[in-house]
Amino acid sequence: xxxxxxxxxxxxLDLLQDYKLHLITYIQELEMIDRxxxxxKKWNEAIIKERKEEIQVVDKIxxxxxxx
Numbered sequence: 001x002x003x004x005x006x007x008x009x010x011x012x013l014d015l016l017q018d019y020k021l022h023l024i025t026y027i028q029e030l031e032m033i034d035r036x037x038x039x040x041k042k043w044n045e046a047i048i049k050e051r052k053e054e055i056q057v058v059d060k061i062x063x064x065x066x067x068x
Contacts, residue, residue, distance in 0.1 A: 013065060020058045027051050 002010075030048050034041040 009065075013062065016058055016062055020055055020062070023051050023055050023058070027055075 027048055030044045030051075034044055034048075
């Protein structure tokens with residue numbers, strides 16, 4: 001049986017995973033908009049780069065934490 005600490009730990013890992021999936025979806029939407037507009041492509045370029053770096057950080061955190 002899981003302890004409250006284990007449940008809390010797993011809950012936060014799940015939230016991180018959900019956030020990572022949200023970022024992936026967000027990037028895909030921005031890239032779809034980029035294909036439709038050259039202006040949007042230049043506008044979103046920095047945002048997409050930052051979000052991809054953020055995904056790498058979240059992914060690294062998830063890989064380094066152990067699920068109970």
